[in-house]
Amino acid sequence: MLHRFYRGFNRLTRQSARLNNIAATAARWFSKVTAVGFTALALTLGSGVQAQTQSINLYTTREPGLMKPLLEAFTAQTGIKVATVYLKDGLLERVKAEGVSSPADVLMAVDIGNLLDLAESKLFQAIHSEALNAAIPAPLRSSDSTWFAFSLRDRVLYADKSLKLESFRYEDLASSAYKGKVCIRSGQHPYNNALIASMIAHRGVAQTEQWLRGVKANLARKAAGGDRDVARDILGGICDLGLANAYYAGQMKTAAAGTDARKWGDAIQVIRPTFAQTGGTFVNISGAGVAAHAPNKAGAIAFLEYLISPPAQNLYARVNFEYPVLQGVALDPTVESFGLLVADLTPLTEIAKHRKEASLLVDRLGFDR
Numbered sequence: 001m002l003h004r005f006y007r008g009f010n011r012l013t014r015q016s017a018r019l020n021n022i023a024a025t026a027a028r029w030f031s032k033v034t035a036v037g038f039t040a041l042a043l044t045l046g047s048g049v050q051a052q053t054q055s056i057n058l059y060t061t062r063e064p065g066l067m068k069p070l071l072e073a074f075t076a077q078t079g080i081k082v083a084t085v086y087l088k089d090g091l092l093e094r095v096k097a098e099g100v101s102s103p104a105d106v107l108m109a110v111d112i113g114n115l116l117d118l119a120e121s122k123l124f125q126a127i128h129s130e131a132l133n134a135a136i137p138a139p140l141r142s143s144d145s146t147w148f149a150f151s152l153r154d155r156v157l158y159a160d161k162s163l164k165l166e167s168f169r170y171e172d173l174a175s176s177a178y179k180g181k182v183c184i185r186s187g188q189h190p191y192n193n194a195l196i197a198s199m200i201a202h203r204g205v206a207q208t209e210q211w212l213r214g215v216k217a218n219l220a221r222k223a224a225g226g227d228r229d230v231a232r233d234i235l236g237g238i239c240d241l242g243l244a245n246a247y248y249a250g251q252m253k254t255a256a257a258g259t260d261a262r263k264w265g266d267a268i269q270v271i272r273p274t275f276a277q278t279g280g281t282f283v284n285i286s287g288a289g290v291a292a293h294a295p296n297k298a299g300a301i302a303f304l305e306y307l308i309s310p311p312a313q314n315l316y317a318r319v320n321f322e323y324p325v326l327q328g329v330a331l332d333p334t335v336e337s338f339g340l341l342v343a344d345l346t347p348l349t350e351i352a353k354h355r356k357e358a359s360l361l362v363d364r365l366g367f368d369r
Contacts, residue, residue, distance in 0.1 A: 057084075100293050110153070110286040180219075183230045228264060
């Protein structure tokens with residue numbers, strides 16, 4: 001159950017800085033995975049199958065810089081090369097247009113809504129993988145084994161370091177105390193659409209509309225740009241706070257000294273907001289599945305199984321600054337410094353049901369104008 005998963009996840013988060021204390025737990029977990037899953041992975045990557053799957057085609061909306069370390073590590077371990085098509089937008093439309101002739105083996109996207117769109121369009125195929133089923137908690141994979149989550153990403157508050165904020169609620173963004181002080185990217189962007197959909201799931205459309213009107217009234221500039229631009233504009237004095245994904249802060253705060261990214265990261269403090277009703281922080285996912293007409297299904301499965309292995313999950317945490325799905329993997333110290341993540345327990349599939357309502361609300365209020 002989702003509640004049990006997140007309780008376990010939160011316990012792991014509290015202990016991630018003390019790896020020696022969780023060694024026994026991690027050992028039990030990994031032994032389970034090894035017994036029923038990674039043995040299968042080893043067989044999949046054996047010379048017989050590997051000889052038939054020397055390359056796979058990955059279609060992904062993820063940024064190239066985030067994927068490169070994972071792809072290089074996978075090829076180094078297996079010998080299977082990955083030809084990658086990076087699509088900022090239009091993944092669904094492209095694969096639909098290619099139809100049965102699509103060369104895609106793996107489809108990878110961020111946001112539960114995008115994964116569900118691919119699944120509902122029958123662009124994934126069901127696969128059987130003991131490794132994936134053993135390592136990924138049930139709430140983070142589809143019930144029909146078509147898509148799987150490989151990392152978690154929380155939507156947090158970036159704030160000027162001079163602000164005295166020990167805690168913050170998403171609802172506070174509509175407070176008149178922050179009039180003219182808020183920066184945020186487009187309300188139609190999947191990251192914000194999912195957050196607005198989550199607010200609808202908690203409070204209904206009417207109260208969410210009131211909240212979003214308040215946020216719009218507090219904007220220091222047009223809702224546009226990207227998450228890193230929130231930090232940039234805080235440094236520039238345009239605004240004092242805004243919403244963005246935590247992993248961008250990890251990237252900026254560890255960038256080379258003297259770079260613009262490092263200056264933006266150094267200018268902000270990161271706080272994990274919570275919903276007033278649930279006391280949890282909004283968490284979304286990145287995930288993938290095997291394409292419906294994958295030419296190299298075996299290689300595609302091997303790639304997904306690699307993504308849930310400890311080395312790959314460590315890369316998600318240490319290189320991408322995301323929360324790993326596999327238990328027992330330590331967080332990056334910078335991300336850990338943002339404080340304990342207590343995830344909101346609302347199922348992502350329930351939140352995704354309100355995406356259209358969220359989009360219509362953004363348009364009706366002219367939020368992005």
